[in-house]
Amino acid sequence: MQPLLIIGAGQAAATAIEALRREGYTGGLVLVGDEALLPYSRPPLSKKYLAGELAEERLLLKPRSFYDSHNVDLRLGCRATALDLAARSVSLDDGTVIGYDRLLLATGAAPRTVNVAGHELAGIHYLRSVADVGRLRAELQPGRRLVIVGGGYIGLEVAATCRALGLEVDVLEMAERVMNRVVAPEVSAFFSAEHARHGVRLATGRLLAGFEGDGAGRCRAVHTLDGGVFPADLVLVGIGAMPNAALAEAAGLAVENGIAVDGECRSSDPHVWAVGDCCSQTSLHYGRRVRLESVDNAFEQAKTAAASIVGRAVAHDRIPWFWSDQYDLKLMIVGLNFDYDLGVLRGDPASRSFSYCYLRGHQLLALDAVNQMKDYMAAKKVIQERLLLSLARLADPSIPLREAVG
Template identity: 45%
Template sequence: MVNKKKDTTVIVGGGHAAGTLLTALLQKKYQHEVVLVSDEPHPPYQRPPLSKSYLAGEVDQSSLYLKPRSVYENAGQQLRLGVRVEGIDRYAKSIKLSDQSTLKYDRLVLATGSHVRRLKAPGSDLKGIHYLHDIADTDALRNQLVPGKRLVIVGGGYIGLEVAASAIKKGVNVTVLEAAERLMQRVTGPEMSTFFYAKHTAAGVDVRLGTAVTGFEAGDKGRVAGVTLADGGNVPADIVLVSIGVIPETTLAENAGLLCDDGIVVDEFTRTDDRDILAIGDCTRHRNLFFEKMQRLESVANAVDQARTAAATLMGEEMPYDSAPWFWSNQYDVRLQMVGLSQNHDQRVLRGTTNDKGFAVFYLLEGSVIAVDAVNLPIAFMVGKQLVQQRKSVSADALSNTDIELKSLI
């Protein structure tokens, strides 16, 4: 009897999406060969702690790994680490690697993630200017965060504010420069922005809103010494972190002729326009069944859920991705949990007050709950998930009345 050759599934990437897909395939007892290729030297790992507990030195590197490398290899999955994919030949069904080797595939999954948006300004190549996206970035930044140093953070989004919270606790002098009128303006409402502004300023962070950066000043030995502002001012700096967002990593897909539009375009089963190539995570733009429009999400939840859908697709199962998106951020003693997308709301309802230990903001559109932001109030997040998923219509009075149990609104 001749054994039929196993198909080979190649996964490109080393983040949460790639790691979750490996695990899901193990759980489903996927019978084909699986090879993961990542240009980083680490097995798949989680990135959220990079700006929080790992930066603060509270956890070690191995705790970031979704699973030890041995778990994958003992199960027969191959990890090709520290090697970069340089091209995809869709006709030969092979990928070219940076070590000059090629790897054949029957199914290919792109979990290429994103790369940081760089600030193009005079002096941007000076030493001491950091970006934060991987373990090496955090290691380099952490080594410089010593008491008394002056850290300037360009950008007041999740990452910038999480780093600010970690750095100020280390005794570092921190200034946050945000070009918009409020913190986290792209992802949350004014109430949350005001709350976090107060939280950071109370901790000693110098937060400056409506402040655009035009360049960086050089000091001794080619190191950054200051940040120049659009209004002509200057902020002295020993260290700078630029945190102004990310860009989906689509170069491989574009060069291979796959459909891309601010992300690799996939359907609800994570399939690209090539039936043998899937894509998952931050690099994708998809039509989640929960929303009518195409969208790209930068979140662990999206990466995990798309990975599980991709595993089902590879197994020949039908499991469309239609989860309500959710996010979180830890800053000081605050855990912010968010579900849904609030951008198009026409009404905001505050439950509790921003002086309470826990409070929440509900975002409504035509009477239906489309998003919830909860601060130290996990019940609001959990109930909010169901309200958003159901597109439940709830009165503003009921949402704001703390005498009414949130569970009763489901």
């Protein structure tokens, strides 16, 4: 009997291994990952680990003994280069070919890169892996000028971390406001003000034109299309991530902003599942296909896929959530705010503890909570159960969110 093969050794893979064994899967399990490390947690890479406050071993999702006790054949430091659906085999870059009975793709995502003039200069960084942090951290010295391209989660988290480390920080964002793809203008404005208060220079509405180098081939400035020049000792580009779906696509699997999977996380081939950042799936609650990049999503999809693989199919029906830490602010986002027609602010942003509610009519679609755990917890249930809210009560932060129902 051929093993169950997992490609990609990250958050989703580690969860899937545990779930598969718990579900009673007793067959062979092979885990292939192109990084040398055991599966680890990425969120600290822009937060505590980047700040030097967390040791590398603390990032590991499971100790090595977990893989021994779960009987996993680990092939780390190996990249899967080709998938043959008909032969049910995967080729690795060390020349090995592994046959599988069932395959789980958990290949994650990779930073979106820029291709403008000077993009190959030294001192330009991306952030996805422990290795990326190693290169970046070696350059973080107090007083140096860091220019961050992209005012999304990663850019803003790194800005906060690097201000605390004493660097000068500019953030260049092409949209008119930070985190514009995910939060309402009121929430963007709050975070912009917080970053300004901490000395981050935010420049919005700036499109990247290119990087200027010195004679030694090192980036010394970032140019924007409107003629802006931002001197830099180092640069971080954080402009989003692309699903690692090339292996699947070349093999002929359906790809639609990531590997397209059904409600059980099964791909267009019945022997292949995909989970985490690399796949897209129709959200039952929101009725649209989405590709999510979050720990929660990787975790929940891995459990769904494990159940499906052992023949105990359950349709994936979860309300997604996500968090971001910037300074002492914990932003918790629950739900998806696509097509909201009304936004309600609960509380005063000046208090640094408030929520922003996204509604369609009287139904809550999503909520952003800033240092506001109670609203976040209540919102999960309100969204899941499609409870209807009184807008007047919702807008009054002295009334608990769950009592705004009706």
